[in-house]
Amino acid sequence: MKINSYITLLFSVSLLLGCSGTSKIPEGDLLYTGHNLSVKKGEEPKKIRKSIKSELDDMIRPKPNKSIFGMRPGIFFYNLAGDVKKEKGFRYWLKYKLGAEPVLMSKVDLDYNQKVIQNFVENKGFFNANSTADTVQKGKKVKANYEVTLNNQYKIKSVIFPADSIVLAKEIGLLESTSILKVGKPYDLEDIKNERARIDAKLKERGFYYFNEDYLLIQVDSTVANHEVDLRLKIKNNIPEKAKNQYKVNDVYVYPSFNLKRDTVANRKMDTIKYKDLTIIDNKTVFKPFIFDKTLLFDKGELYNRTTHNLSLNRLITLGTFKFVKNEFRENKSAKNELDLYYYLTPLPKKSIQVEALAKTNSANYSGTELNVNWSNRNLFKGAELLTITAFGGLEVQVSGQNRGFNVYRFGGEASLVWPRFISPFEMRSGSAFAPRTKASIGYEYQLRTKLYSLKTFNSSFGYLWKENEKKEHSLSIINIAYASPNNVTDLYQSQIDENPSLGKVIERQLIFGTTYTYTYTNTMLKNKKNNIYFKGGIDLSGNSLGLLLGANDSNNPKSIFGVPFSQYSKLELEFRHYYNFSKETTLASRIILGAGIPYGNSKEIPFIKQFFIGGTSSIRAFRARSIGPGTFDGNTVTDNSFLPDQSGDLKFEFSTELRAQLYKLVKGAVFVDAGNIWLLNKNPEKPGAEFTGQFMNQLAVGTGVGLRFDFNFLVLRTDLAFPLRKPYLPKGEQWVIDDIKFSDGGWRKENLIFNLAIGYPF
Incomplete structure (x- = not known):
């Protein structure tokens, strides 16, 4: 036993030494492990010192090998691969993809880094700053130490714009009031560069096509006072004559x-x-x-x-x-x-055909494939109109959950015509960088849920899409018509309806004449911001005009069109996301969703396809899709179903937060918490506890878990393992189930651990 223990200890020490990265350092060299930077305290505020230190830390090169608890696995795999002669294969991948070449002290230029530090702080107005650089060695490792004393920061005493009589000088003079350079502000070379760029951009708006920011000169005089400077903006001599003219x-x-x-x-x-x-x-x-x-x-x-x-x-x-x-x-x-x-x-070629094979997941926890065939005509009426005709077919199955075996088959088609302008009896113009669009579409879908029922759905719409800019987008569907009709309802499903009448809503004939509007704002395309946000708000109105025309005001005696009662309701849904970026590798992502649907006039309830659902791969991941609520109602125990009924509601609240961190190149990890529920507006005797009350915050389902995201650029494959913390359908006082968590118990794992496989991030 002792020998085995010694061997194990020796192997562990060898592995740690190998992972530390020092085992194969060339003779006379050292492993560079990074730097320490000290900004000595002076008269300047702590906030300025902290900001300067942060910016300088990013500038110092080279970056050391990544370290995890003092070990450097990148170097370990680099050395383990040995000599690699081919630029492919497992050893090449191990050495250059999984591994990382050791960063040696011989690659570190202390003098260059010191000059970078000195230049940076001088450009920030610390003209009297001092900086030093040295190293500290410990065994085969070395760390660089940099120290900078800022002394006094120079402030702007005055800013003088040109006063010449030429048109160019006059136009520049008009920009003085909005200048970035303000009296009393600290001197900053970056502000001077930005001011030149700002003036150039403004002149380009005023006809100066041939002007260039290099034709501007800002002279700095630091002798005018103690720790102050005068800034004089001048037009350089001998600039091209046409640069002075407006075109x-x-x-x-x-x-x-x-x-x-x-x-x-x-x-x-x-x-x-x-x-x-x-x-x-x-x-x-x-x-x-x-x-x-x-x-x-x-x-x-x-x-x-x-x-x-x-x-x-x-x-x-x-x-x-x-x-x-x-x-x-x-x-x-x-x-x-x-x-x-x-x-x-x-x-582009006027006509084209495209075949797409897709892998997909949906909110009902189904995964599957879909084949699309798209035929396009990009200039149908010689006005850049886009006609697209699509045929599709697909299969969806549940990888895990009670609906396994109840597969979904879909096929259908759609024809859409997009005009790159507003089609309207009124004059409508857009000055945006994005051409506005008018879209008309008509489609048909046949959906077969094996062993249950089939649905035929017809839909058509006409509306507008336009973007104010890259951040703001609008979508207005003036006419949105949908008709759904059931077929082939099986005895199995009918027997379940007899026990649970709410299941009959799924296969009701539905006719919707609606108008929808959606507004989206996002700045997530700006990658260097600390905070990114996404907001989407939508309103869906149905049957209002028809209700007025036909006098539909009694839901017990609804008006019909072609023998089908039309739906009348208003629905509002809001989604807000916030991304706090600790670094390029680590982000805290949060989302909140609020929704409300109100039936009136011709309808007692909003259509099933317009109701809210919760749970599943992109919702509350610790619960199966559509298995929560409404309220404290437990739809899983009402009947002895062989499949999971879809629980729906008129109101929705959902919140999620997720910490995402890069584990290794293409692999990211996540820890998350989800919470939420749905409710009915009105009391339903068939669903006790489902109605919305003032106690709604005590009826939330809560879950947590961990996951991995495999980001291949063209595809993100997501796996999440989640379990519930709070089950709203349990008796009062027993809803929190944290004390019941037992990962070692197979029965608990089978009942509570939910594995989600999905494509793309949840939000």
Whole structure:
């Protein structure tokens, strides 16, 4: 036993030494383990010292090997792989993907890093700062020590803008009141650079097409007072004459069928069409002229404007019709200070067909595959309209849960037509960088739930989609019609309806005439922010106009169209997400969802397909999909069902928070807590405890768990293992089940541990 213990101890020590990264350091070199940076206390506030230290820590190079509790597994795997001669195979992957080359002291340039520190603090206004650099060795490891004394930070005493009489100087002078450089602010070289860029951007809005920020000079005088500077903004001498002039837009030429393989277009015979201020040169007349008038925002005779320039380009790109978009500005030879604009557009193939094979999951905890065949015509009526005809078929199964064996088969089709403009009897224009869209669609779906029933669904819609900017998006569906009809209801399902009448809602014939509006705001595309947010709010109104026309005000005697009572309700749903980024690798993500649906007039309840559900892979992950609520009602024990009924409600509250951290390259880990429930607005004798009351916060389901996310860029595969902390359907006083947690108990695991397999992040 002693020998075995010694061998085990020796192996463990060897492994730790190997993981520490020092076992194969070349003779005369040391393993670099990072740096310490000290910003000595002075007169400046602690907040400034902390900010400077944080920025300097990111600048110092090189970065050491990653360490986990003093061990460096990257170096261990790098050494373990040995010499690798081929740029492929397991050993190459082990050495260069899983492993990491040791960072040695011979690669560290102390003098260079000290200069970086000194330059940075001087650029922040600490002109009298001092910095030092040295090292501390411990065995085969070495750490760099940097120390900086800031002394006094210089402040801005005055900012002087040019007072020349030329037009350029006058235009710059108009920008003084909004300057970044303010008297009393600390001197900061970054502010000076940003001020030059700001002035250049503003001048580009005022016709100065040929101006450049390098033509501006900001002189700094640090001798005017004690720890203060004067800043004088000047236009450099001998800048090009045309950089001083404002330019107007003259003629606009559009080549809608430009071929990149041609060297020139001048020697080709083409049709020329004059349309308003546009000259359209097109030997095929592929596009109607009005589409360019609606897309290009320049008007003849107006000053050149960089924003209008970029908006026009972006609108051409977002039409979705052109493969390449190129523009060119040329000085007009016959008119002084005027520009002619040329747009060269290479169309995408007009018709295309695409086949997609998808893997998917849904909120009901089903996973499956789907095959889509899409046929597109990108210029149906020569106005950049997009016609898409889609046929699809798919299979969905439950990997885990009571619905295993009750597979779902779906097939159907949809035709949609999108106009890249507003189609309306009223004049509607958009100055956004994104072309507004009008969309009409019609579709059919047949859904077969084996052993239960089938549903046929027809839907059609007409509405608008537009984006104010990259952060704000609107969707308005003026007409939204849906009709659902059941078929082939099995005896099994009918017997369950007899025991639990609420299941009959699923297969009721439904007719919806609605209007929906959705607003979305997000800044999640900004990757360097500490806080990112996402908000989506939607309202769904149905049957209001029909209710007024037909006088529908009695839900006990509903009005019908073609023998089917139409639904009348209002539904509101709000979702807010917040992402707090501790670093690029670690994020705290949180989400809250609020929803309410109110039936009235012709309806006692909102349609089943419009009701709220909770639980499942992207909701409260410790509970099966649609198995919670409403309220304290327990739908799992009402009947001896061989399948899980769908529990739905009129009101919804859901909250989730998840700490995400990168474990290794493509692998991220998560720890999460979910909570929420659904409720009915009105009391239902068949579902005791389901109605909403003032005690709703005491009726929340709560769960927690851990998960892994495998991020392959094109696909995120997510696994979550969760278990409940609170079960709202248990008797009062017994709902918290934390004390019952027993991971070693097979019975507890079978009843409470929920494994979720999904594609994509939950939020």
